[in-house]
Amino acid sequence: MKVRTRFAPSPTGYIHVGNVRSALYPYLVARQSKGDFILRIEDTDQARFVDGAEDMVLDTLRWLGLEWDEGPINLSTEEGKYGPYHQTQRKNIYLEWAQKMVDEGLAYADPYTVEQVQAFREEAKANKKAFLYRNYRPENPPEWKVGMPLRFKTPVIKRYSWNDAVMGELSAGEEALDDFVIIKADGLPTYNFAHIIDDYEMGITHIIRGSEYVASTPKYLSLYEALNIEPPILAHVPHILAPSGNKKLGKRDGAKSVTEYREEGILPEAMINFLAQLGWNDGTEQEIFTLEELIDKFSLDRVQKSGARFDEQRLLWLNGQWIRRLDFEDLYARCQPFWGSEAKDSEEGYKKQVLGIVYDRLKTLKDLPEASGYFFKIKDTNLEMISTNKQLKKIEKNxxxxxxxxxxxxxESIDSWNEENIQLTLNQLLEETKEKPAVIFQLIRICLTWASFSPALNQTLAVIGRENSINRLNISLEDIKNNL
Incomplete structure (x- = not known):
């Protein structure tokens, strides 16, 4: 059977790192087996619908290179023979299945009010029992019609055991089974019902999702069994944990949307590399993986059972590694939105010169203005950089x-202004002044850039150019004379 996996997000907010990992793992499984990766939009929760969220999902997946074989192309177009790929457009499919279940005695209309259900809960509590809806099934439920909640009537109360491709052998007793709503009063299905019908109709072979769904699996197995559907391979991946490692990552822990990371200059290659290893490793010391390598090496049996701690510093480290791995022309093209205002009117050739000596210091592309701004505009003199410098503060003003x-x-005496000749001159300065590099080189660097860091001094001087470099140093000289 051809492998078919899916990513089924809800358009209820921004797409965060956990969502992306829930897309990445099934994508890798599908591509590894030359199968199909399906994108399905689970938009039945209209109360939580966020305008623009679906566009963000599509854009993020494309940015990451996780192209889908079937699903929405944009908000108005879909592609694939198993559509529609929006659950709100599949309403009639769910209603047909629901009516079939009613006819077969597998579902019943829920006649109870909120107050009646609350009374049942209190009764169970008074009897020191867990509240289970199946213990309060109506003896003569009304005829079901759209506008009334419809509940699955659990036909067999038993213990379920199953094999999870990540968690291994699992089981749950009768207390995990209950009569759950499958069609809401608004006529739309619940997740518990819709995803099972969709996965069956779309031929999904692997369901890969977060471990929070493990507790509900017995209910799903009961429904599969009642509908005579063979369950797909189930794989529940561990939570992504907060940096502290003691709870699930959330907004309060600084969790950001993938869009924010993108805007901050994180590369898609680094994000993919980082998320793949949040809960998975190939058993080697390899840390840098291309998407092609991940497709080749990924396997569900190497996904860990326990939570994976979110370490943003590791993401930044990986991003720096990927910045240095990119082809230079590719890197230059990606940097275009990140140049500071100082570089706006500069020629392409000069910007490439600058990028060529600063890129290896970048952790993110958003660092580019700070790392390069002084190449395009003389920064204001900050004499405190001299008075607080470990070496220079010891030396008298004169x-x-x-x-x-x-x-x-x-x-000024250099005939041919290039990196090699500049370095020879700098070395001669050390001999003539009898000063350490930490003194003479730091003094020139600070007076040239007034920046907290910069590339090698000879490279910086070469790119800024003879005339500009001498001019900057003379300006700094006058400031030191008059204000230090």
């Missing part, structure tokens, strides 16, 4: 002025 004057004169 000596600093002398060192800077000697440096400017020496740099």
């Amino acid at each position: 000596r600093l002025i002398e060192l800077l004057e000697i440096s400017i004169k020496k740099l």
Whole structure:
């Protein structure tokens, strides 16, 4: 049987890292087996519907390179023979199945009011028993019609055992089974019903989702059995935990949407690499994985059972690694939205020169303005950078002025302004001044850039150019004379 997996998000808010991992694992399973990856929009919870959320899902998956074989192309177009791929458009399918269940005695109209159900709960509590709806089934339920809640009538109360492709052998007793709503009063299905019908009708072979659904699995198995449907392979992946490691990652723990990470300059390759390893490893020391390598190496039996701690510092480290792995022209193209305003009117050739010496210091693309701004515009003098520098604060003002004057004169004497000749000149300065690199090089670097960090001094001088470099150093010299 051809492998068919699915990602079935609800358009109820932003798409977060847990959502993406729930898409990534089934994507990898499908691609590894040359199967199909289906995108289905579970939009029956109209009360929580968020305008624009579906567009965000589609855009995020495309950004990550997780292209689907069947599903929505945009908000108005779908592709695939098992559609529609929006649950709200499949309403008649659910109602047909529901009516069939009513006819076969597998479902009943729920006649109770909220007050009656609350009374049942209190009665169970008074008797020190768990409240189970099946213990209060109406003897003569009314005829069901759309507008009334419809409940699954659990036909067999027994213990269920099953094999989970991640969690292993699991089981649950009779207390896990109950009569649950399958069609709501608004005529739309509940998740518990719709996903089972959709997965069956769409030929889904693997259901890969979060471990929070393990507790509901016995109910699903009961429904599969009642409908005479062979359950797909079930795989429940561990929670993504907060950085503290003691609870599920949430907004209060700083969890951000994938869109935010994208806007902050995280590369899709790094995000995929990071999320794949949140709960999975291939048993080796390898840390950097391309999507192709993940497709080749991923397996559900290597997914851990326990939660995986979210470590944003590791994401930043991986992002830095991927920035350095990209083809330079590709990296330059991706940097275009991230250049600061100072670089706006600069020529492409100059921006490429700048990127060529700063990219290996970037953790994210959003770091680019800070890492490169001084190449495009002279920064304001900040003499505190000298007075607080570990080495320079020990040197008297007159000596600093002398060192800077000697440096400017020496740099002016360079015939051919390039990295090699600049470095030779800098080395000569060390010999002539008898100062350490931490003194003379730091002094030139600070007076040239007024930045907290910069690339190698000879590279920085070479890119800024002779005239601009000398001009900047002279401006700084006057500021030191007058204000330090």
